[in-house]
Amino acid sequence: MLKIENLRAEVGGTEILKGLSLDIGAGEIHAIMGPNGAGKSTLSYVLGGRPGYEVTGGSVTFDGQDLLDLEPHERAAAGLFLGFQYPVEIPGVSNVQFLREAANAQRKARGQNPLSGGEFLKLAKEKAGLLKMDMEMMKRAVNVGFSGGEKKRAEMVQMGILDPKFAVLDETDSGLDIDALRVVGDGINAIMRESGKGVLLITHYQRLLDYVKPDFVHVLAKGAIVKTGGPELAAQLENEGYEAVAA
Template identity: 75%
Template sequence: MLRIENLHANVGDKPILKGLSLTVPAGEVHAIMGPNGAGKSTLAYVLGGRPGYEVTGGSVSFNGTDLFDLEPHERAAAGLFLGFQYPVEIPGVSMLQFLRESLNAQRRSRGQDDLSGAEFIKLAREQAGALGLPADMLKRPVNVGFSGGEKKRAEMVQMGIMAPKFAVLDETDSGLDIDALKAVGEGINRIMRAPDQGVLLITHYQRLLDHVKPDAVHVLSDGRIVKSGGPELAHALEEEGYAEVLA
């Protein structure tokens, strides 16, 4: 579903990704762990198409399409979802309006009709309820005044509404308490666990993986995947640290 081959990328003049290769088949969740500065967030931003991240080599295929042939909004319309470590606030823009416009823009790009206001409100309330986010919060400006946990729940609501084919989630567990962590983990399982979907889950900690059982765990270090294994690898990293496991 997602095939990354020998990917190199710079931020400014500094090389960050240095020959990263990884394949995530449809129906699987793969976790990426690694020390600070390894290139985890850079990988997420490169896949999403964030400006300022220059691809200098390699390729990425998404469902058989060259990802780098698509603009960021075209990647989203094709079914790629990027979850941020720190979701941004957008003052003056209603969460409901933002989500409805986003969803209908994607539907139009696929030749589908827009959802009516009533249809969208019903969908948004269902997704918010499933994530434990009060429906009234959807009337507020995007993420304004939200706690860290509320921002992450709101992002999972967005993912549920968009129903992407593939999600790249950059440290979704950052700043979450125990209850929010469980809710987010259950949300990922509910929304993205299907034979025609996939997830690349970037995390520092094993704790989220207790709720989202990955099919594979990869260690990213100095811009490359240096070790891969099953869920037991995450436990070893948690107990022994990166230096010991990589040694």
């Protein structure tokens, strides 16, 4: 589903990704762990098409398409979802309004009919219920006044409504307490794993992986994948640290 071959990318003239390769099939969840500055967030931004991140080599194929040849909105319409480490606030725009516009824009790009108000509200209630968010929160401005955990849950609701084929989740566990961690983990499983979709989960810690069991765990260091294993690799990293495991 997502095939990355020898990807190289730089930011402000500094090379961050230095020949990264990764192949993720449909229905697979892959976790990437690594020290600060390894290139984890850079990878997510390159896949999402964020300006300022220049690809200097390699290729990325998504569902049979050249991902790097698509604009960010085209990548989203093709079924790629990017979850941010720090979701932004949008004052004056309610979650319901934002998500209905986003969902119908993607449906139009895919040749589908737009959702009516009633259809959208039914869908929103279903997905919000998975993340234990009530509709009163969904009526509030996007992320304004939300706690860290509420922002991440709202983002998972967004993922459920947009129904992507593949999700890149950048430190989704950041800012979550124990209860929110479980809710978000269950949401990822319900929305993505149970539908046979792909996930690239970027994290620093094993704790989210206790709920979202990855098929593979990769260690990213100095801009490249240096080690791959199963879920046990995450536990080893937690116990021994990156230097000992990736040496």
